[in-house]
Amino acid sequence: MIKVGIVGGTGYTGVELLRLLSKHPEAEVVVITSRAEAGIPVADLYTNLRGHVDLCFTEPDVATLGECDVVFFATPHGVAQNLMPALLATGTRVIDLSADFRIRDPELWARWYNQTHGCPELISQAVYGVPEYQREAIKQARLVACPGCYPTAIQLGLLPLLEQNLVDSEHLIIDAASGATGAGRQGKVDFLLTEAGDNFKAYGAGGHRHLPEIEQSLRDMQPAGSKPAQVTFVPHLLPMIRGIHATTYARALDANTLPDLQALFEERFADEPFVDVMPAGVHPQTRSVKGSNMCRISVFQPQQRDTIVVLSVIDNLTKGASGQAVQNMNIMFGLAENAGLDVVALLP
Amino acid sequence: MIKVGIVGGTGYTGVELLRLLSKHPEAEVVVITSRAEAGIPVADLYTNLRGHVDLCFTEPDVATLGECDVVFFATPHGVAQNLMPALLATGTRVIDLSADFRIRDPELWARWYNQTHGCPELISQAVYGVPEYQREAIKQARLVACPGCYPTAIQLGLLPLLEQNLVDSEHLIIDAASGATGAGRQGKVDFLLTEAGDNFKAYGAGGHRHLPEIEQSLRDMQPAGSKPAQVTFVPHLLPMIRGIHATTYARALDANTLPDLQALFEERFADEPFVDVMPAGVHPQTRSVKGSNMCRISVFQPQQRDTIVVLSVIDNLTKGASGQAVQNMNIMFGLAENAGLDVVALLP
Amino acid sequence: MIKVGIVGGTGYTGVELLRLLSKHPEAEVVVITSRAEAGIPVADLYTNLRGHVDLCFTEPDVATLGECDVVFFATPHGVAQNLMPALLATGTRVIDLSADFRIRDPELWARWYNQTHGCPELISQAVYGVPEYQREAIKQARLVACPGCYPTAIQLGLLPLLEQNLVDSEHLIIDAASGATGAGRQGKVDFLLTEAGDNFKAYGAGGHRHLPEIEQSLRDMQPAGSKPAQVTFVPHLLPMIRGIHATTYARALDANTLPDLQALFEERFADEPFVDVMPAGVHPQTRSVKGSNMCRISVFQPQQRDTIVVLSVIDNLTKGASGQAVQNMNIMFGLAENAGLDVVALLP
Amino acid sequence: MIKVGIVGGTGYTGVELLRLLSKHPEAEVVVITSRAEAGIPVADLYTNLRGHVDLCFTEPDVATLGECDVVFFATPHGVAQNLMPALLATGTRVIDLSADFRIRDPELWARWYNQTHGCPELISQAVYGVPEYQREAIKQARLVACPGCYPTAIQLGLLPLLEQNLVDSEHLIIDAASGATGAGRQGKVDFLLTEAGDNFKAYGAGGHRHLPEIEQSLRDMQPAGSKPAQVTFVPHLLPMIRGIHATTYARALDANTLPDLQALFEERFADEPFVDVMPAGVHPQTRSVKGSNMCRISVFQPQQRDTIVVLSVIDNLTKGASGQAVQNMNIMFGLAENAGLDVVALLP
Incomplete structure (x- = not known):
């Protein structure tokens, strides 16, 4: 032992x-x-x-x-x-x-x-x-x-796209939301049930501590010659205890030559025990990973335009x-x- | 009467x-x-x-x-x-x-x-x-x-930017979240407390009915000569009853000539009885409008880069x-x- | 003014x-x-x-x-x-x-x-x-x-029964539950969303500060010659922000001579602007008084046995x-x- | 296997x-x-x-x-x-x-x-x-x-008292609350997040299907010569997904000869793998059993009067x-x- x-x-x-x-x-x-x-x-x-x-x-x-x-x-x-x-x-x-x-x-x-x-x-x-x-x-x-909780969800979501240098890495948009355990177990008024319950808000829109970690880690994934990842990151506080949901928006460098994104994601994570790519069209839910070590991911290309949307969920404590x-x-x-x-x- | x-x-x-x-x-x-x-x-x-x-x-x-x-x-x-x-x-x-x-x-x-x-x-x-x-x-x-609930929150948040033709209107990113009253009062399994409670997920990432309404209305705000607004819109379901929060990401057409955004927003809505621009740096919260007709808005320019973030909250039923x-x-x-x-x- | x-x-x-x-x-x-x-x-x-x-x-x-x-x-x-x-x-x-x-x-x-x-x-x-x-x-x-929040809900529920000396006043059972605003706006760990959310528990089962107030006030309602009210009071903490629900159990002194309880309650509160006796068989809900000054009350006599159940709800802050x-x-x-x-x- | x-x-x-x-x-x-x-x-x-x-x-x-x-x-x-x-x-x-x-x-x-x-x-x-x-x-x-979910929590809480014939079994008061999974996974309006969330109410105060099961099972525990158990049972619906909390009130047949209740409960359940008697003075919480097969129980004798209070919690699904x-x-x-x-x- x-x-x-x-x-x-x-x-x-x-x-x-x-x-x-x-x-x-x-x-x-x-x-x-x-x-x-x-x-x-x-x-x-x-x-x-x-x-x-x-x-x-x-x-x-x-x-x-x-x-x-x-x-x-x-x-x-x-x-x-x-x-x-x-x-x-x-x-x-x-x-x-x-x-x-x-x-x-x-x-x-x-x-x-x-x-x-x-x-x-x-x-x-x-x-x-x-x-x-x-x-x-x-x-x-x-x-x-x-890694931090937000960075984990975000990195897993962007990994296949950045490794292949498929998206405009200088203008990544990351909109994420976390349950209140992310703030720890301290007696702060802002995280009382009476304040954080039945409410939703962004925080740190001007700059959150996870930003430099996110940018450093995304750059580590990029092949040589890529433009260094730069992100706009807005976290939000959910009226929940556990769970992180990241919605990432990335513009294709060339929408005409994009590979099949569903296949790309499935192949990249095929051998990963804790990453689950959802079937095409299915949205992951935070409750589907509550208490588990799994990250569930979906990728969409809305209206077949050039913005790619990646959804990833984890339990922030697991x-x-x-x-x-x-x-x-x-x-x-x-x-x-x-x-x-x-x-x-x-x-x- | x-x-x-x-x-x-x-x-x-x-x-x-x-x-x-x-x-x-x-x-x-x-x-x-x-x-x-x-x-x-x-x-x-x-x-x-x-x-x-x-x-x-x-x-x-x-x-x-x-x-x-x-x-x-x-x-x-x-x-x-x-x-x-x-x-x-x-x-x-x-x-x-x-x-x-x-x-x-x-x-x-x-x-x-x-x-x-x-x-x-x-x-x-x-x-x-x-x-x-x-x-x-x-x-x-x-x-x-x-107008629909999402379109209202989104339009008010983008109005000052689009009227002045300040942002890349063809690549607007709108990440929004709604309480479950948005789905109405019908006995659907997906909206049971046991399914929608303690959970967060995106839905309609491939295309939501409010999309054409959003694009039409945003175009109506634009001055002649602007490029017609085009949005990527991803709604999410909150484990809450009332409230919509929209986080909108728009890239400045020219970051060097942007006006003071806080002043721009405050002036635009100065005479509006139901739009409240929050002080600089303050994030609006859905609970601050629960049961009221107010829309509260904040605008940020994270890291002084060229992506502008607008946060707007309303009560979806009000x-x-x-x-x-x-x-x-x-x-x-x-x-x-x-x-x-x-x-x-x-x-x- | x-x-x-x-x-x-x-x-x-x-x-x-x-x-x-x-x-x-x-x-x-x-x-x-x-x-x-x-x-x-x-x-x-x-x-x-x-x-x-x-x-x-x-x-x-x-x-x-x-x-x-x-x-x-x-x-x-x-x-x-x-x-x-x-x-x-x-x-x-x-x-x-x-x-x-x-x-x-x-x-x-x-x-x-x-x-x-x-x-x-x-x-x-x-x-x-x-x-x-x-x-x-x-x-x-x-x-x-x-009066305190619990005492208000409890007194209104028992008023008709005690005024008429209909129940065993020495063995009143009061099981009540409150939203977390009852604990005030202080940064205590126990009332964090992460602790008090998604949870239900009793507290103060050994003795709660509202007990002497409850007993004093109930005795004030009793006609001369009644046996002084004595209560077992167990409050519970709800994973909610507002609302008190009191379930009161009182045994009839003489079940055979009980008046029509529904009529008794309706008559007692007929002129009260902020007490609403629900129709027979309907249970009051805390949400039906959220933000209002109303107390809604129901009275039941389960299985026509000698224990009377009174349900009363208020918004604890209103x-x-x-x-x-x-x-x-x-x-x-x-x-x-x-x-x-x-x-x-x-x-x- | x-x-x-x-x-x-x-x-x-x-x-x-x-x-x-x-x-x-x-x-x-x-x-x-x-x-x-x-x-x-x-x-x-x-x-x-x-x-x-x-x-x-x-x-x-x-x-x-x-x-x-x-x-x-x-x-x-x-x-x-x-x-x-x-x-x-x-x-x-x-x-x-x-x-x-x-x-x-x-x-x-x-x-x-x-x-x-x-x-x-x-x-x-x-x-x-x-x-x-x-x-x-x-x-x-x-x-x-x-057994049903309510009956399980109730039986375990009353078992030591009824086996020893210590309480007035004809006037047991059981006030219980359940998460919404107790109602199953059917698309009923009453159990929507928008109806059952942020709310607390009693239901079935006039008679709930678990009543005959509760009374039958409690009688099975009683030694010969006891008066058959009779209960007043009021269930409540919690704005939660999982968890049952039962608060049971029983009057001592003879308060002067009551044994040490804490010791009685600890001894009765000493060998039970799924019943946990909390230390004296500690209240059990539903969240402490979420997803587990454990029942946690506390017993109180408020103000040393003759009413005994038993608190028991289980996960209703487990x-x-x-x-x-x-x-x-x-x-x-x-x-x-x-x-x-x-x-x-x-x-x-």
């Missing part, structure tokens, strides 16, 4: 890791830390775990964490980077769900996250953890930087965070990629 | 008309028809109307309706067109909330609504009822075709249907434009 | 007072206070008020408030009692929406609210503001203590708080009781 | 059976029937099953079903009873999720279900499938009648239907009782 540690287990990605790992056939969580809740049984905080998880939260401690085979960071940005050098020095491998090691340029990171990066020297060692185009690098990684982290762990340790992740979405 | 008739009062636009008109200081509903519910008190079907509306549904009858000063059609498409010649012949004025008289080209209408238009000769008499750019024509109209219909009535009869509509949105 | 002041306008009862009073034909809000938000336009915080309310929040100040004809307290408990002596001394009349003056016994109050009452000498002057059985006293009151406060104001100042309150509930 | 057939797989209990059985280590669904959808892949109807279930719906056929080791009926009432004689004659065992074989008295069944029972001679062979007090009988059963059916199958076939059911509830 792989021994797993979790740093920062009180947030929603923490409890989601526990939900998945507590049933994983080849991994066992042996330590979970939280300064604020040290000493408290995890199942007191998250009663769904009663009978499944017997651990108590403990103070974070590098020595204890270092005895694990792998450590997940389920912390806000700024935490992982400070513990990372000491932790990696113990020889354990790390999967960071936070934003700390996603952006290769520490200056760019500092600008969007309003703080100096605490550990720029390790950024280059981090592998960006999207299995669908980084699988080989992930196998060897000591440090995996798991494929958008903790599920993808477990998928990365499976790849790193040579396990079946769907170990612990072979779950049917909860519908209805 | 203006005597009002309502045809087809059992749907959501019908009950919304009654909510508004029952408190209107200068109008009185005297007849409301429904074949299916004839003889039943309206307040038995909609218990919020108990104590406010004493009418019973009656069979539709042109003679009785013809005694009204104005008749609203709150019917599915295909109904108003058949009654219209006889009804207009009585001299009453008509406000049609359905799609029957919105599209000027009966061939185009037939293609999108899958039936031959029953009364093409009256289409040219219909005034398209968006007060914000049709106010003068509405005053004189015998027949007003109220400004998107029955409220706008009452606003049209007020204009037609020379009343204060906000008579019966001076309502604060229900928040929280 | 009656000049109105509001103390503590940033909470949900504050914005609800503004929604109602901004359209009141004979009252005008002239001052609204908030220490935290002083200087900020009210409509910046609550965007539904844009175009309807031009006031800014100000620091609370007895002199300014004292110039009002009436002052509403929309504050947490413990605030009104400290300002009350100075404020009443100015001659203004006061309507307190908080719990400060509801309980006649200051010891009892202290026990449930965990603090000593700051102004016990004024408690006896307070009139408990349920118009349905206190109308005459309210007319003369200098200080009205508005009849359960701010609407009832305005109703009390109307009574105090001799206005039409429904002035400013003649609103149709927002359905759907 | 146990070969499983499912009759009537298009409803919510059908898809829930597939979610659970598709991951069951020792069972395999080999046939699933639906007259309406015959020929259609199951995963076309329920897209969460894409990649997990490859079956198509087929016409129901006794010969094919008879080759299964066990057949589940996930049909509306009235269907199973007609197929049952022929099916049992094949030697297969049957687990009926419908109401057909729950009530021992066919006259009583006929009265509440408005039809004559089609197979009264087999009723006596049916074992009522609540493992917590019928485990031994279930092991041998050829035909298990799975422990309230399909999960309990699988639990029964596991018992019938000598498998680990939690095989295929060792699932963590989806929270948040």
